Amino acid sequence: MRATLRWVHSDLRTHRGEALFIVLATAGVVVSLLLATALFGYATNPWQRVFTQSRDAHVWIHTAPSADARTLAALDGVESIAGPYPTESATVASRGVRASVELRGTTARPAIGRPLLTSGRWLDGTHPDGVVLESHLARALLAEPGDVLALPGTARTLTVAGIADSAEPRYRPGERPGLVWALPSAVRAPDSEVTGLRLTDPDDTDYAVQRAVTVLGAGAVSEVSTWQQARSEAQGDTRLLGQVLGLFGLGALLAAGLAVHGAIGTRIRGHLRDISVLKAIGFTPGQVVRVFLLQHVAYALFGAVAAAALTQALGRRIPGRLGDAVGMWQGLPGHTAALLAIPVGAVLFIAATTGLAAWRAGRVSPVPVPRTAAPATGRLSGLARGALGLRLPPALVLGWHKAFPRRPRTPATVARLALPLLLIVVAMSAWTTIDRFHSRPDQVGLAAALTVRPDSEVGDRDVRALLDRDPRIAAAHAGVEVAALVPGQTATIALRGLGTRQDPYPYALAEGRPAHGRDEAVAGQGLLDLLDVHVGDWVRMTVGDQPQILHIVGRSIEPENAGRVISTSLDTLRENDPRLRPTLYQLRLQPGAAAHEVADDLDRAARGHLDVHAVPNPADGLSPLRGVVLGLIAVLALIGIVELLTVIGGSVREGERDLLALKAVGLTPRQITAITVTATACTALAAVLLGTALGLPLAHWLIDTQGRSSGIGAGIAQGPSPVLLLLFGAAAVLGAAALAALPATRAAGRRLADTLSAVA
Numbered sequence: 001m002r003a004t005l006r007w008v009h010s011d012l013r014t015h016r017g018e019a020l021f022i023v024l025a026t027a028g029v030v031v032s033l034l035l036a037t038a039l040f041g042y043a044t045n046p047w048q049r050v051f052t053q054s055r056d057a058h059v060w061i062h063t064a065p066s067a068d069a070r071t072l073a074a075l076d077g078v079e080s081i082a083g084p085y086p087t088e089s090a091t092v093a094s095r096g097v098r099a100s101v102e103l104r105g106t107t108a109r110p111a112i113g114r115p116l117l118t119s120g121r122w123l124d125g126t127h128p129d130g131v132v133l134e135s136h137l138a139r140a141l142l143a144e145p146g147d148v149l150a151l152p153g154t155a156r157t158l159t160v161a162g163i164a165d166s167a168e169p170r171y172r173p174g175e176r177p178g179l180v181w182a183l184p185s186a187v188r189a190p191d192s193e194v195t196g197l198r199l200t201d202p203d204d205t206d207y208a209v210q211r212a213v214t215v216l217g218a219g220a221v222s223e224v225s226t227w228q229q230a231r232s233e234a235q236g237d238t239r240l241l242g243q244v245l246g247l248f249g250l251g252a253l254l255a256a257g258l259a260v261h262g263a264i265g266t267r268i269r270g271h272l273r274d275i276s277v278l279k280a281i282g283f284t285p286g287q288v289v290r291v292f293l294l295q296h297v298a299y300a301l302f303g304a305v306a307a308a309a310l311t312q313a314l315g316r317r318i319p320g321r322l323g324d325a326v327g328m329w330q331g332l333p334g335h336t337a338a339l340l341a342i343p344v345g346a347v348l349f350i351a352a353t354t355g356l357a358a359w360r361a362g363r364v365s366p367v368p369v370p371r372t373a374a375p376a377t378g379r380l381s382g383l384a385r386g387a388l389g390l391r392l393p394p395a396l397v398l399g400w401h402k403a404f405p406r407r408p409r410t411p412a413t414v415a416r417l418a419l420p421l422l423l424i425v426v427a428m429s430a431w432t433t434i435d436r437f438h439s440r441p442d443q444v445g446l447a448a449a450l451t452v453r454p455d456s457e458v459g460d461r462d463v464r465a466l467l468d469r470d471p472r473i474a475a476a477h478a479g480v481e482v483a484a485l486v487p488g489q490t491a492t493i494a495l496r497g498l499g500t501r502q503d504p505y506p507y508a509l510a511e512g513r514p515a516h517g518r519d520e521a522v523a524g525q526g527l528l529d530l531l532d533v534h535v536g537d538w539v540r541m542t543v544g545d546q547p548q549i550l551h552i553v554g555r556s557i558e559p560e561n562a563g564r565v566i567s568t569s570l571d572t573l574r575e576n577d578p579r580l581r582p583t584l585y586q587l588r589l590q591p592g593a594a595a596h597e598v599a600d601d602l603d604r605a606a607r608g609h610l611d612v613h614a615v616p617n618p619a620d621g622l623s624p625l626r627g628v629v630l631g632l633i634a635v636l637a638l639i640g641i642v643e644l645l646t647v648i649g650g651s652v653r654e655g656e657r658d659l660l661a662l663k664a665v666g667l668t669p670r671q672i673t674a675i676t677v678t679a680t681a682c683t684a685l686a687a688v689l690l691g692t693a694l695g696l697p698l699a700h701w702l703i704d705t706q707g708r709s710s711g712i713g714a715g716i717a718q719g720p721s722p723v724l725l726l727l728f729g730a731a732a733v734l735g736a737a738a739l740a741a742l743p744a745t746r747a748a749g750r751r752l753a754d755t756l757s758a759v760a
Contacts, residue, residue: 019299022296022299022300022303022642023299023300023302023303023306024303024638025252025303025635025638025639025642026299026300026302026303026304026307026346026347026350027303027304027306027307027310028252028307028634028635028638028639029252029253029307029346029635029639030303030304030307030308030311030342030343030346031307031310031311031635032252032632032635033250033253033342033346034307034308034311034315034338034339034342035311035315035325035326037329037338037342038315038325038326038328038329047167047230047231048231050116050165050166050167051167051227051230051231053116054113054114054115054116054165054166054167055111055112055113055114055198056112056113056114056166056167056168056196056227057081057082057112057113057196057197057198057227058197058198058199058202058205058208058226058227059196059197059199059205059208059209059212059224059225059226059227060113060168060194060195060196060197060224060225060226061194061195061196061197061209061212061213061216061221061223061224062087062192062193062194062221062222062223062224063084063192063193063194063195063216063220063221063222064192064193064219064220064222065086065190065191065192065193066220067193067216067217067220067221068216069081069083069084069193069195069216070084071215071216072195072197072212072215072216075208075211075212075215076211077199077200077201077204077207077208077211078197078198078199078200078208079198079199079200080111080112080198081112081195081196081197081198082110082111082112082113082195082196082197082198083110083193083194083195083196084193084194084195085104085105085106085193085194085195086104086105086184086187086190086192086193087102087103087104087105087187087190087191087192087193087194088102088103088105088187088188088189088190088191089101089102089103089177089191089192090102090103090151091151091152091153091455091611092141092149092150092151092158092180093149093150093151093152094141094142094143094147094148094149094150098152098603098611098612098613099137099140099141099171099173099177099178100177100178100453100611101137101177101178101179101180102177102178102179102180102194103131103180103182103186103187104179104180104181104182104187104194105182105183105184105185105186105187105190106123106181106182106183106184107123107125107183107184109122112196112198113166113167113168113196115132115134115164115165115166115181116164116165116166117132117162117163117164118135118163118164118165119144119145119162119163120132120145120146120160120161120162120163121145121161121162122161122162123161123181123182123183124161125183127159127161128183128185128186129157129158129159129186130158130159130160130161130182130183131149131158131159131160131161131180131181131182131186132160132161132162132163132164132180132181132182133160133162133163133164133178133179133180134163134164134165134166134168134170134171134178134179134180135163135164135165135166136170136171136178137171137178137179137180138160138163140171140173140178143160143163144160144163145160145161145162145163146159146160147159147160148160152455152609152611153455153609156188158180158182158186164181166179167227167230168225168230169225169229169230169233170230170233172560172616173613173614173616175560175561175616192222197212202227205226205227205228209224209226213485218485218542221485222483223483223492224485224492225492229562232562233562247702251419251423252420252423252632252635252636252639253346253349253350254419255416255419255420255423255636255639255640255643257349257350257352257353257354258353258416258419258643289359292354293351293354293355296350296351296354297347297350297351297354300346300347300350300351301347304343304344304346304347305343307343308339308340308342308343311326311339312330312339315327315330316330398675398678413647413683414683414686414687414690415690416643417640417643417644417647417683417684417687418686418687418688418690418691418694419691420636420637420639420640420643420691421636421640421687421688421690421691421692421695421732422690422691422692422694422695422698423632423636423695424633424636424637424640424691424695424728425691425692425695425696425699425720425725425728426695426698426699426702427629427632427633427636428629428633428720428724428728429695429696429699429700429703429717429718429719429720430629430699430703431629431720432718432719432720432721432724433703433716433717433718435718436716436718437617437716438617441617442506442508443508444508444557444559444712444716445507445508445556445557445558445559445560445712446508446559446615446617447505447506447507447508447586447588448477448586448587448588448615449587449588449589449593449595449598449614449615450586450587450589450595450598450599450602450612450613450614450615451584451585451586451587451612451613451614451615452467452476452584452585452587452602452610452611452612453583453584453585453610453611453612453613454583454585454606454609454610454611455609455610455611458606458609458610460478460581460582463582463585463610464476466602466605466606466610467585467587467602470598470601470602471590472589472590472593472598473587473588473589473590473593473598474588474589474590475503475587475588476585476586476587476588477498477499477503477505477585477586477587477588478498478499478500478570478582478584478585479496479497479498479499479505479570479582479583479584479585479586480496480497480498480570480573480580480581480582480583480584481494481495481496481497481498481583481584482494482495482543483495483543484541484542484543484548484566485541485542485543486530486531486539486541487531487539487540487541493527493530493541493561493564493565493566494560494561494564494565494566495541495543495548495566495568495573496565496566496567496568497567497568497569497570497572497573497574497580498567498569498570498586499569499570500569500570500571501516501569501571504516504569505567505569505586506588507522507554507556507557507567508556508557508715509522509554509555509556509557510555510556510557510713510714510715511535511554511555511715512535512536512552512553512554512555513553513554514553514554515553515554515567515568515569515572518572518575519549519550519551519568519572520550520551520553520568520572521550521551521552521553521566521567521568521572522552522553522554522555522556522566522567522568523539523552523554523555523556523558523565523566523567524555524556524557524558524561524563524564524565524566524711524712524713525555525558525563525707525708525711525712525713525714526558526561526562526563526564526565526710526711526712526713527558527563527564527565527566528552528555529563529711530564533552534552535552535553535554535555536551536552536553537551537552538550538551538552539552539566541566546576546577548573548576550566550568550572552566555713556713557707557712557713557715557716558711558712558713559616559617559712560616561711562710562711563710563711563712563713564711570582586615595614596614599612599613599614640732641739644680644684644735644736644739645739647680647683648676648680648739648740648743648744649743651676651679651680651740651744652676652743652744669745672744673741673744673745675744676740676743676744677737677740677741677744678737680736680737680739680740680744681733681734681736681737681740683736684732684733684735684736684737685729685733687732688728688729688732688733689729692725692728692729696719699717699719700717700719703716703717704716704717
C-alpha cells in the first residue's frame with residue numbers, strides 16, 4: 001500500500017493539470033445533472049402539490065345558465081361536484097395593466113377546488129366588493145391585497161382581499177381569462193356557470209367528459225378543461241429547461257467518461273516501462289489495475305462530491321428560475337436520495353469506462369520491451385511521398401501523416417474529441433433557435449405583435465379608423481376566436497377566423513399550403529395529434545350548437561394553446577354565421593416600432609374601450625436557457641480540452657522515438673515542433689468536421705421533436721450561421737495548435753542523450 005501511494009503521489013505531481021481537468025469536468029457534469037433534476041421537480045411538483053392540497057376537480061365544465069349541471073353528480077365515476085358557480089366575463093385594470101377575467105361567484109371556500117391562500121384573506125360578507133385573485137393573474141396585474149381594480153367602461157370597482165394558488169389552467173393574456181373569486185352579489189351579469197367534477201378514476205377523464213356533454217347537451221357546453229391540460233401548461237414553462245439540462249448532462253457524462261478512458265489508455269501506453277518496473281518489484285496484475293482504476297475514480301469522486309456540495313450550498317442563490325428550482329427541489333422528499341444517487345451514478349459510470357484501460361495495464365509484461373528508433377507512424381503513403389515531391393513543407397506533410405496513420409486508435413481518438421464538439425453544435429443550435437423567436441417571430445407563428453379586443457361600445461368602423469390613423473401599424477387583421485368541441489366532445493380547441501381571402505393572415509406554414517378556398521383551414525400540431533388527423537383530412541367540430549366542417553390544407557406553427565388551434569379566414573366562418581362580427585384584431589407593426597408604445601397610445605386614444613395586449617412569445621420563458629447553454633458549452637469545452645491534452649501527450653510521447661530519425665534527416669527543432677502542432681491541428685479539424693456534420697442534423701431533430709411534443713410543431717429549428725460555425729471550427733483548431741505548441745517545443749528541444757534514454 002505504501003508503494004502504491006508513492007506511485008499515485010508521483011503521478012499526481014507529474015500530471016497535475018490533467019488531474020485538475022478531470023476533476024473539473026466531472027464536477028461540471030454532476031452539476032448539470034443535479035440542476036436538471038431540480039428543474040424536473042420544479043416543473044411537476046408545484047402543480048401536483050396545489051392540486052392535491054386543494055382537492056381540485058379533474059374536469060371543469062362551463063355551461064349556459066339554463067343547464068342543470070347538478071345532474072352530473074349522479075354520473076358513474078363522479079365522486080363529487082363543485083358548484084355550479086355563476087360566472088361573468090369582465091375586464092379589470094390595475095396600475096395601467098388590463099386583463100380579461102372570469103368572476104366566479106362563491107361564498108365559503110369550497111371543499112372541491114379549494115383555493116390555497118398565499119396572502120390576504122378569503123371573501124367576507126362585510127366587504128361585498130372584495131375579491132380573491134389567482135396568483136398568476138395577480139402577478140400580471142401587479143396587484144396586492146388592498147389594491148382597487150377598475151372595470152373599464154363601468155363605474156364598478158373591486159378590492160383585492162387576497163391572492164390564492166389554484167390548479168386550474170392559468171391566466172394567459174389574450175388566450176385564457178384569469179380567475180377571480182367573488183361573492184355572488186358581485187357577479188351582477190352572469191353569462192354562464194362552471195361546474196367541477198371530482199372523479200373516482202382520473203384515467204377515465206375523457207369518458208367522463210363525453211358522458212357529461214351527452215347529459216347536458218352539446219349546445220349547453222361552451223368550454224371544457226381537464227386536469228391533464230392544466231398539468232401540461234404548468235409543466236411547459238420549465239420542462240424544456242430540464243430536458244435540455246438532462247440531455248446535455250448525460251451527453252457530457254458520456255464524453256467525460258470516454259475522455260477519462262482515453263486519458264488512461266494513453267497514459268498506459270506512455271508508461272509501459274514504469275508499469276514493467278512496478279511488476280518487476282512485486283506488483284501483481286491486480287494491484288496495477290487497482291492503482292490506475294482507483295486513482296481516476298478518486299478524481300471523479302472528488303469532482304462529484306464538490307459538485308454536490310456546491311449545488312446544495314449555492315444552488316438556490318443562482319439568479320432567476322434556476323435558483324428558484326433548486327430552492328424548491330431542496331424541500332422535496334426525494335431531494336436527499338437524488339443528491340446522493342446522481343454523483344454516485346456518475347462516478348460508477350466513469351469507473352466502468354476506465355475499467356478496460358486499467359485492465360490493459362495489468363497485462364503489460366514485466367520485462368520492458370525496447371523501443372526502436374524507427375518511425376512509429378510507419379511507412380509514408382504514396383500521397384505523402386507525392387506531397388514531399390511537390391516541395392510542400394515537410395513539417396505539414398509529416399504532421400498530416402502523423403495525425404492519420406493506418407491504425408485503429410486514430411478513428412477512436414477523433415470520435416472521442418468529436419463528441420463534446422457535437423454537443424456544442426447542438427447547444428449553439430438551441431441558442432440560435434431561441435434568438436429566432438425574438439428576431440424573426442413571423443417565421444415561428446408570431447407575425448402579429450399586438451392583439452386588440454374592443455368592448456361592445458365600439459364599432460368595427462371606429463376601430464378600423466383608429467388603427468388606420470397610426471402609421472406604425474403595418475396591417476390590422478380582423479378576426480374571432482371561439483372555443484369549439486372536437487368530435488367525441490372530449491376536449492376543447494380554439495377555432496380561429498382571422499383575415500380575409502383578399503387580405504389573408506400570414507401564417508407560418510411548416511407543411512401544406514395556405515388556406516385560400518372555402519372551408520379550408522390550417523391547424524397546429526397539437527390539434528393534429530389530438531384528433532389523430534393529417535394535412536388533407538376533413539374535421540368536424542361544434543361551436544355552441546352549430547357544426548363546423550373544415551378541410552385542413554396546411555400545418556401551421558402554433559405557439560399558442562399547445563398547438564390545439566385550427567385557423568381559417570373570417571369569410572369562411574361568416575358563411576356559416578352571417579351575423580358574425582370581429583372580436584379581435586391582430587396588429588403587425590412596422591420595423592422598429594415599439595409594441596408597448598403603440599399599445600399605450602391606442603389605449604389612450606380609445607379612452608379605455610380597447611383591451612390591448614402584446615402577443616406572448618414562448619421564448620420569453622426560456623430566457624434562463626441562455627445562461628444554461630453558456631454553462632453547458634463551458635463544461636463541454638473543458639471536457640474537450642481534457643481529451644485534447646490526452647491527444648497531445650500521446651503525440652509527444654510517440655514522437656520521442658521519431659526524434660533521432662527526424663534530426664538525422666536535417667529537420668530543425670522548429671520543424672519538429674511544427675510536425676506535432678500540425679498533427680494535433682489536423683486531428684482537431686477532423687473532429688470539428690465530424691462533430692459539425694453530425695451535430696447539425698441531430699440538433700434539428702431534437703428541437704423539432706421537442707416542438708412536436710409541445711404542440712408547436714416541427715419546423716422551428718434553426719442552425720447556427722455558417723460564419724459562426726466557421727469561427728467555432730477555427731477557434732477549436734487554433735486552440736488545439738496553441739495547446740500543442742509548448743509541449744511540442746519542449747520535446748523538440750531535448751538533448752540527444754535524453755532522447756537515447758527514452759528510446760532505450
